[in-house]
Amino acid sequence: MTALFADHTLRVVALGAGLLGAVSGALGSFAMLRRQSLLGDAISHAALPGIAVAFMLTRSKAPVVLMLGAALAGWLATLAVMTIVTRSRIKYDGALGIVLSVFFGLGLVLLTLLQKRPDASQAGLDRYLFGQAAALLVDDVRAMAIIGAGALAVLAVLWKEFKLISVDADFGAAIGLPVRLLDTALTSLLVIAIVIGLQTVGVVLMSAMVVAPAAAARQWTNRLGPMVALAAGFGVVAGVGGAVLSSIVARLPTGPTIVLALSGLVLVSLLIAPARGLAWRALRRGQHRRTVEADAVLLDLYALALQHEEDLEHGHDEAVLRAMRGGQINVRRSLEKLAQAGLARRTGHGRWALSAAGRARALEQIDHAGEHA
């Protein structure tokens, strides 16, 4: 019986977190491309007073009610940020910082007021701080699914328009798109993506749910479509993985577990994603350097060979070659690379000479350099 119950809970939790990952991953891609990564942070912090007020007004903890309150507060926060930026000399970062912390402070005050009430009806509101996937109910997940599917549907319908204003808003305006309206719509979708995740991940870490899948996905592709799909996929993987892990292991809070899973995905993507990955970049740089070094040694050998024109097969000491390069490069590795390519060969212990192909290659390079000079 217990096992069955646990299984059911686990299914609900995994489904909820997966949904959340998909929606925030997809919509977060647009936020990241539009340089709104930190707006997500402000919106999620600002949602706290909205949740408290929604509860105060309705005495209900129904997920839809609280999400509505959170969304309204998140919206207000966005509006406040925009007002500060356009109407004062305070820049975007300052506006975000003020709105984020002041709204959060207000939420905190309201929560402490609620906690002073004699009845325990407010119990559980504080799980919005860090999120608690284990407490997700079927109703919660249903609400998340409906709202999230609605958001994704809007995204699909307005895909072209959103793509255009994210990539080149000026061009969009020039061909007559209602850029302001689309901008508002896209930001509203971001608010929705954040709001449906608060219960699971919490207000403090929700911003990572938005940014991290997109940041990871960005490394694998330069196209928006695949990027959004991949981000949603990463979101699902990290969401389900993190939520299930935190449900099974005791004292493992959901939000941080999911965020660390996502951070791992980002790190791996940064390192090994083809074309952009840092590991490949280092590898390419290394290969390039070895080629350049081998060429240098080739020319050195040729220069030495010119001093023995009567005996082209005369071997030259590796130590001489090393001295010619002042110990800057790995001469042995370069020689072996040349030997592999059939350009040089070993004539004796530690002595090397160019092959006919090597001499031709050296001449070619000298000509080439001459053309450039």
Next chain:
Amino acid sequence: MSPQIEVQLIAVVVAVAAALPGTFLVLRRLALVSDAISHAILPGIVVAFFLVESLSSPVLLIAAAMTGLLTVVLIELLGQTRLLKEDASIALVFPALFSVGVLLISRYAGGVHLDVDAVLLGELAFAPFDRLVVAGHDLGAKALWSMTAILLLNVVLISVLYKELKLATLDREQAAVLGFAPATVHYLLMGCVSITAVGAFQAVGSILVVALMIAPPAAAYLLSDRLSVVLILGGVLGAASGVGGYWLARGIDGSIAGSMAVVAGLVFLGALLFAPQRGLAAQLHRRARQRWSFAERMLLVHLLHHERTPSAAEETAGHTVHRHLRWSERFTAEVIRRAEAGELLRREAGLLQLTERGRQIAQRALLELDERDGLGELGGRDRRRRAGRTIPGGAVEE
């Protein structure tokens, strides 16, 4: 000292200590680095806490400051890969570090002496219970001592590096050229932010540190253009937010830290709305004044054009002039009222007559219009000729 006074003193010291480095963050567009640092120092605090098993040890300060610097370095390293934009780097680094901290606490600290709520939210009301006792003498709340030390550190650092900070803030390139080592100054400032954040987290929590670091200096920045004034005013507004927040919290029996953030937000809102030069109210006022003064000049120029012409009776009559300017009657009446009050025109037998001052203003307006007219020599000359013809007394030469 009563706990009540002590709490307020701590609030003031925390707020001032936060506002000083905060000013530079606001000016250097690094405001959100404070958010990142205040979250990301959590693992540093936790690890140091495991080592020394005390929340008030200086080891915590050092560990947190190192973690804060690590955060800044990580964000910069991520940015240098050019794989991510700077804002995305910030948004990735601090949640990750914060998550590590939360996990460490919930796995190993068991919520006995250190729990996440306390770090995140702080509880100023408890601060006076942790006393600094030396050789049996009660010297006051520990938090007051530690925050005062941090405040002094900030004051000393900023006074010593004032010139460097100012230059690096206003013109980083020039600071580098002149040999002021902006990078070193930058990291010192970041260290300062980290230490302040860790010192303040016990009192106000890590998120509300952000409110105290950003909101008061931002408000001060709306009120003044001078760095020194912004620094001091930021401190004063921060202190006011601290004390105001305390009394608000007492009044409604809510969280002190939250109330401080709310009051800091209100102070900023006040500056945003009512700052003498840059406030929204001043902007609206200025715009309205410009609108009226422009309309006044339009009216005066119109009167000038038709002065002593055959059509004057129709064009300058008080009750018909609005038709010729294509204004509404009400708007026209208000413009006439304002112009009359300024003694720019007067009514004579139902006609609007320019006063000497009104005529001067109208002529000057026409001249300015001409000078501003960049539409080529011919158009300008043509208009000037027309103006010369219609302006009595030949105020404009050909």
